[in-house]
Amino acid sequence: MDDIPPYPPIDPTTFDLIVIGTGLPESIIAAAASTASKSVLHLDPNPFYGSHFSSLPLADLPSFLSSHSTSPSPPRSPSSDDPNEFSLLEFATRPLYSSIDISTFSPNLDQHSRKFNLDVAGPRVLFCADKSIELLLRTGTNQYMEFKSVDATFVGDNKGNLWSVPDxxxxxxxxxxxxxxxxxxxxxxxxxxxxxxxxxxxxxxxxxxxxxxxxxxxxxxxxxxxxxxxxxxxxxxxxxxxxxxxxxxxxxxxxxxxxxxxxxxxxIGRFQNASGAFLYPIYGQGELSQAFCRRAAVKGCLYVLRMPVTALLVDKDTGCYKGVRLASGQDIFSQKLILDPTFKVTLPLGSSPPLPLKEKLPFFSLKDDKGKIARGICITKTSLKPDISNFLVVYPPRSLFPEQVTSIRLLQIASNLAVCLPGMFVLYISALCNDDDQGKKLIHAVMNTLLTVPLDSESNAAVQSETAEIGSAVQDETSESSSGGPSDSGEEKPTLLWSALYSQELTLGQVDFICSTPMPDGKLNYNDLIDTTFKIFQEIYPEEEFFPETSLENPEVDGDASPET
Known part of the structure; x- marks a missing residue:
């Protein structure tokens, strides 16, 4: 048993709601339920907040994607003290990422991995007047975040031109x-x-x-x-x-x-310090999940990270949900359960569930949305536009090649948003697709149009030379400009230093035997995800208001509050 981590016991053992996963929908539901005076236990097997909505260091992103590209066996837990009381339905994880391709042309970047906060579900922005901003303001969650403006929007073509949008x-x-x-x-x-x-x-x-x-x-x-x-x-x-x-x-x-x-x-113009229509959070989109977790913690939600959940507990006679079994072997009970979309319920081979449960189980499976979404993350040392740091580029259908039937979106974010090393830029690219091959073709079309991609050892050496001063830049972050001026080498196109390309399954939220939240969708903002989250909350708590206005009469503003206990 030495290989079992020393998981801490959880007390109490009964809650109104258990939420597994700290993605944005789960975190919003945990905060809403806590605000409605429900006792909430929020668990995550990861050592960080955000799950598939997180912002990760450079070295952590590939391992996170790889860990969710296969279906590993769940951790085994000790048997129940009373095996006759419940039926145990094991949790398995569904692979959500595929066709993962990581390319590194500057090994020096790995030395400063923690200086990067890379969005797993980019590109994302918040419209200054959309539902996400209204929700942040209504709940007071904006206290825990800072934003900067995305300064401009462009439309791109296959010649590398970026045309300003007359908005x-x-x-x-x-x-x-x-x-x-x-x-x-x-x-x-x-x-x-x-x-x-x-x-x-x-x-x-x-x-x-x-x-x-x-x-x-x-x-x-x-x-x-x-x-x-x-x-x-x-x-x-x-x-x-x-x-x-x-x-x-x-x-x-x-x-x-x-x-x-x-x-x-x-x-446009809603906030005095925002020149464009969009905002982006400092330190990345993962800050949204963390902010709602902080809000939930202030309202009494209990947080435990690094805690795998191995099985579902159901009543043998009625087939009704009762609770979950943790990797520690401890059984935790609740009236309601919210699951991260990676989880699915499986039955041991040769076993048969009780009849009431057998009728419900076929309905509990992740529902696919329309195809997949291809995502790409690129790191460069020069801006795509010499005079602008943070901006959005849209490639309309057919603008890059005749078979392109979907829009492709690119968001460039600079180091002034604390997502990368000083003077560098992160490009997030996404496009809806039917399969992995089509997705890669769409992402590569943008990269080949806008970037110089090293292909051999000679060009690789040139990139390493270009980034030789990374260490000194880190020592003096405040003096390094992130305005995105032209490259010192006189190159017309920025040179690619690092990239990650992958496809993500699109799954819909589900309310049935158990509630499952949606994966990040292909939209630029969070409006559809917030709508789905609201519907899930209404389904499990139809008598409760979703963040009532009265909840802000005496808001707790504790800048040092930590969501994790």
């Missing part, structure tokens, strides 16, 4: 790539949308148009292809080619497109 009246006037006729049409369109949203009867968009495809409405408005592309994919954030109904899995209606434009417009 406001001032931006339209300044845009030199648009002709006078194009500017006038775009101004008239924005004026129509603003009038409709303001309820002006003389400019109201008809119900027939609102229910029609957004791309048809844009055609009806006489907008040229370039402007249509900007609106559809860089402002309304459509995922699929809206003009090809044969491949479009999510045809955007005009009403939804207008709502997206309204969100984008409301986000």
């Amino acid at each position: 406001s009246r001032a931006a339209i006037f300044k845009d030199k790539s648009l002709g006078l006729v194009e500017k006038n049409k775009l101004m008239r369109f924005f004026k129509l949308v603003q009038g409709h949203l303001a309820g002006e009867q003389d400019v109201k968009i008809s119900e027939e148009d609102l229910q029609s495809p957004f791309v048809d409405f844009l055609n009806k408005m006489g907008l040229p292809p370039k402007i249509k592309s900007f609106i559809l994919y860089a402002i309304a954030m459509a995922d699929y080619d809206q003009e090809d109904t044969g491949v479009c899995r999510d045809l955007l209606k005009t009403k939804d497109g207008i709502d997206q434009l309204a969100l984008y417009n409301a986000s």
Whole structure:
């Protein structure tokens, strides 16, 4: 038994809710339940917060992805003192990542792994006026975080050009790539949308148009292809080619497109220190999960990391859920259970569950969403735009190659957001795909367009030479500029120092015999995930309000509060 870690006993042993996994949906539910005066035990087998929504050091990311690319056997726990009281259903983990490809062209980076905070589920931003910001403000969770503005949005093409998105009246006037006729049409369109949203009867968009495809409405408005592309994919954030109904899995209606434009417009200028429509958290997106865990801890939630859960306890007579068995052998009981999406319930070979449970088990399996999402993380020493550090780039469908049927999004983040070494930049790339091969083709198309990718030992040596001063940069972080000026070597394209490419399964949240939360989706923001999280909370606690306003009358502001006990 020497190989069993000395897991600490948990006291008490009965809770209203057990939550397994500290991903963002689980952390929000734990905070909401704690706010509703429920006793909550929040467990995670990992030694860190965030799970698949975390931000990890450079050296930890590959091992995390690899550990979730196979289905390891769960830790074995000692047998129950009363084996006749419960049926034990073992937990197994489902592989969620595949086609993992890690490339290192500068070994010096590994020496400073802890200087990196790399998002597992990038690219992600928060619209200044979206549901995630409203939730942070409503719950007071914003006390635990800091943000910086994502300064600009661009649309890219297959020649490496990055075109500014004219997303406001001032931006339209300044845009030199648009002709006078194009500017006038775009101004008239924005004026129509603003009038409709303001309820002006003389400019109201008809119900027939609102229910029609957004791309048809844009055609009806006489907008040229370039402007249509900007609106559809860089402002309304459509995922699929809206003009090809044969491949479009999510045809955007005009009403939804207008709502997206309204969100984008409301986000610009909402905060005085944010010039663009987006915010990004200092230290990475993993801070969101940690912030909600802190909020839950303040409200009494008990946290235990490094605690694997091995089995589900169900009543032998009724088949009803009773609790979980920990790797320590301890049984913990609760009325409700929330699971990280990696978990699935399995039966021992040759065993048969009780009849009530047998009828429920087929419903408990992770539900696939539409295909996969390909993700890429790249580290460079120069910015894609010499004068801008933090910005978003959107590649509309067909903009890189004819078979590209989905949008590809790229987010560049600089060291001023504490995600990388001083003077360096992290690029997050993502695209929806049907399979791993298609996903890699999409990510590689962006990398080959924007970056110089070393291919041999000679170019590898050049990269190592370029990063020879990393150590001195770390010693003087405050003096190093992160403004993203042109490369000293005069290269037209930044040179790739490190990259991670992988595909992620898309899974939906589930409310049935047991509740399972969703994986990170393919969206740029968290609105859909927050909607799903809210529905799960409503299902398990229909009588409780989701973060009532009264919860902020006397908010606990303890800057030193730690969510882990």
